[in-house]
Amino acid sequence: MTSRPPLHCLRCARAADGFAGCRTCAAEGIGVNTMPPLADLAGVDLAAYPGGPWGLPAALPVSGPPVTLGEGNTPCVRLRTDRDRDQGGSAEGELWLKYEGANPTGSHKDRAMAVGVAAAVAAGADTVVAASSGNAGAAAAAYAARAGLRCVVFTNERVPAGLRAQIDALGAERRVRPGATGARNAAMAQAVEEHHWYPLTSYSSPSPGGNPYANEGYKSVAYELARDFAGRWLDAVVVPTSRADLLAGIGRGFRELAGAGLIAHEPRLVGAEPSAAAPFTAALRRPDRAEQERTRVAAQPTVAFSLGEERPCWQGLDALWRTAGAAVALDDEAITAEGRRLAAEGLVLEPSSAVGSAVARDLARTPGSLVVAIGTATGLKGLVG
Numbered sequence: 001m002t003s004r005p006p007l008h009c010l011r012c013a014r015a016a017d018g019f020a021g022c023r024t025c026a027a028e029g030i031g032v033n034t035m036p037p038l039a040d041l042a043g044v045d046l047a048a049y050p051g052g053p054w055g056l057p058a059a060l061p062v063s064g065p066p067v068t069l070g071e072g073n074t075p076c077v078r079l080r081t082d083r084d085r086d087q088g089g090s091a092e093g094e095l096w097l098k099y100e101g102a103n104p105t106g107s108h109k110d111r112a113m114a115v116g117v118a119a120a121v122a123a124g125a126d127t128v129v130a131a132s133s134g135n136a137g138a139a140a141a142a143y144a145a146r147a148g149l150r151c152v153v154f155t156n157e158r159v160p161a162g163l164r165a166q167i168d169a170l171g172a173e174r175r176v177r178p179g180a181t182g183a184r185n186a187a188m189a190q191a192v193e194e195h196h197w198y199p200l201t202s203y204s205s206p207s208p209g210g211n212p213y214a215n216e217g218y219k220s221v222a223y224e225l226a227r228d229f230a231g232r233w234l235d236a237v238v239v240p241t242s243r244a245d246l247l248a249g250i251g252r253g254f255r256e257l258a259g260a261g262l263i264a265h266e267p268r269l270v271g272a273e274p275s276a277a278a279p280f281t282a283a284l285r286r287p288d289r290a291e292q293e294r295t296r297v298a299a300q301p302t303v304a305f306s307l308g309e310e311r312p313c314w315q316g317l318d319a320l321w322r323t324a325g326a327a328v329a330l331d332d333e334a335i336t337a338e339g340r341r342l343a344a345e346g347l348v349l350e351p352s353s354a355v356g357s358a359v360a361r362d363l364a365r366t367p368g369s370l371v372v373a374i375g376t377a378t379g380l381k382g383l384v385g
Contacts, residue, residue, distance in 0.1 A: 004123065005061040007034040007212055011314055019192075019199050021208025025314070030293050031206035032314040036061040036216065038252060041260035046227045053115050053217040059256065060115055061213050067118040067147045071110035072220050074102045076228055076372065079357065080345060081364055093235070093369030097342075097357055098225065101349065101378030105166065108246055108376045109139035111221070116200045116214025117143040125198035126150060131181070131188040132201060133306045134163030135377050140200050141172035152197065154184040158305065162381035202243055209313045210245045218249025219256065225372060226254070226263050234267040238360040238373045240352050241271035241280055241327070242307040244316025246374065251319030269319050271327040272359040272373075274335060276300040277308030280316055280327035293317055303332040304352040306377075328359045339379065348379040
């Protein structure tokens with residue numbers, strides 16, 4: 001068993017331990033993640049960066065051998081804009097999709113689970129646990145299997161058949177808790193408390209976000225974008241957002257790059273949400289930050305099934321505040337239409353991914369702009385059933 005880097009609250013800066021977020025801020029009704037210090041990237045040669053979380057192991061809060069299936073280094077695909085399609089012109093900006101569906105289990109979650117499972121191994125764990133609507137559970141199962149650990153995944157009955165089959169095929173114990181996400185999270189919290197299983201995802205309320213060590217794997221998305229668009233002004237990165245683990249991780253990556261002088265500026269971050277469950281969009285409409293961080297909405301079912309929270313996790317607000325970012329919500333009709341449009345270009349993404357490219361498409365209408373949407377997961381799993 002090895003020591004872990006110290007954690008601190010992102011909001012109040014108090015030292016912390018465990019994976020339930022800051023207890024002081026939670027007492028105020030605000031879910032805030034506790035994170036390790038930012039990495040020092042001074043001296044890094046981005047041109048030589050091979051991609052993925054383990055491409056810069058010194059930037060990760062994990063000692064010991066990596067757990068990997070070849071995650072990361074996902075492609076950037078240029079998408080057609082309305083101008084490209086209708087007139088063949090170039091007055092609009094460029095719209096790109098970073099396709100995280102190319103990861104080993106088909107989603108961005110692989111970046112986090114590779115690091116999280118490695119941290120579990122370093123901590124001497126024999127069982128890892130996740131609460132998941134599908135993709136996180138599949139990734140947890142795959143990387144636990146790679147490391148030879150037992151994996152338990154708490155889900156509900158709404159998980160699509162293809163994702164259930166993937167979790168089962170990878171050898172995880174899938175435990176169904178009917179109802180809203182609170183039921184599966186409560187079951188996971190009880191398991192962590194009683195059995196001391198190593199938690200890979202969020203389970204406390206109000207949710208602070210996922211395992212802080214695992215979330216550091218998402219920084220590699222920012223590193224890859226900085227490498228792949230080197231020398232170009234990246235205006236905005238649009239991220240499908242629920243608990244904002246990916247959004248916050250990308251933001252931390254860009255902060256590290258800027259701090260080391262490896263990029264000239266941090267791009268604006270934009271959270272993309274379904275309008276049926278859009279706490280970040282609701283929060284940023286409020287006049288001051290104290291109100292924003294205490295926002296609560298009534299989350300409703302949405303076609304973007306893996307998105308949807310009642311409160312904005314503070315880590316996401318922090319990432320948006322730091323980059324003068326925004327949050328945009330779209331209805332199910334717009335999300336479904338974007339899925340069809342992507343399919344017409346040869347890309348099958350799950351609806352929760354399509355919400356990001358739909359929002360980015362509007363931003364890219366500004367002439368000369370360069371906008372990247374994070375396509376978080378393949379939609380092929382949803383075709384199995």
